[in-house]
Amino acid sequence: MVMSVAAAIGLGACHKDDNNNSVNATDRDFMVNASYGNVAEVDAGQLAISKGSTAAVRNFGQMMINDHSTAQAELNSLGSQYNVSLPTTPDQAHQAMKQQLMNLTGTAFDSTYISAQVTDHQNTVQLFQNEIDNGNNSSIKAYATKYLPAIQMHLHTADSLRTNH
Numbered sequence: 001m002v003m004s005v006a007a008a009i010g011l012g013a014c015h016k017d018d019n020n021n022s023v024n025a026t027d028r029d030f031m032v033n034a035s036y037g038n039v040a041e042v043d044a045g046q047l048a049i050s051k052g053s054t055a056a057v058r059n060f061g062q063m064m065i066n067d068h069s070t071a072q073a074e075l076n077s078l079g080s081q082y083n084v085s086l087p088t089t090p091d092q093a094h095q096a097m098k099q100q101l102m103n104l105t106g107t108a109f110d111s112t113y114i115s116a117q118v119t120d121h122q123n124t125v126q127l128f129q130n131e132i133d134n135g136n137n138s139s140i141k142a143y144a145t146k147y148l149p150a151i152q153m154h155l156h157t158a159d160s161l162r163t164n165h
Helices: 025-051 055-081 091-104 107-132 140-164
Strands: none
Touching: 025 055, 025 091, 025 107, 025 140, 055 091, 055 107, 091 107, 107 140
16 A cells, blocks of 8 residues: 555665665655555465455465565565665554454455455555656666566455455
8 A cells, every 4th residue: 555654754865776776766665665565464464364264365365474475575675775764564554454354254354355455456566567667776676577476466366356255
């Protein structure tokens, strides 16, 4: 989820790498918002494993934990390399969604979780495409390019699960 407030939190100054490839505002905003997304997906995935009423929802939650943990580890490395502070907790919107999910069970949990996953991944596809199109730093753009197909697959899977519920 893209939040303008997030862009103003903990952003490092522009730094240059060995290729004189500076980090612009798009790169920094992308890194912060991608981090919020990764952390939120891991958090929600843990809920899905414990509260999901179907194996498909629980398996999707485990995939979110695995894939987004890997993506976050790589993003943390980029954040360190370019001195961009990244969030370690979900943003307010995802915290509110978690509270809502914690109060649901059964198919109500499943359908709310999966619908939120569709929306989140639609937004994330746009976020990553924007970085690919408008970012400046080749390493950060390469990260977006590397992970965009997985995000699109997550969106397709979540959409399929939503259709089947």
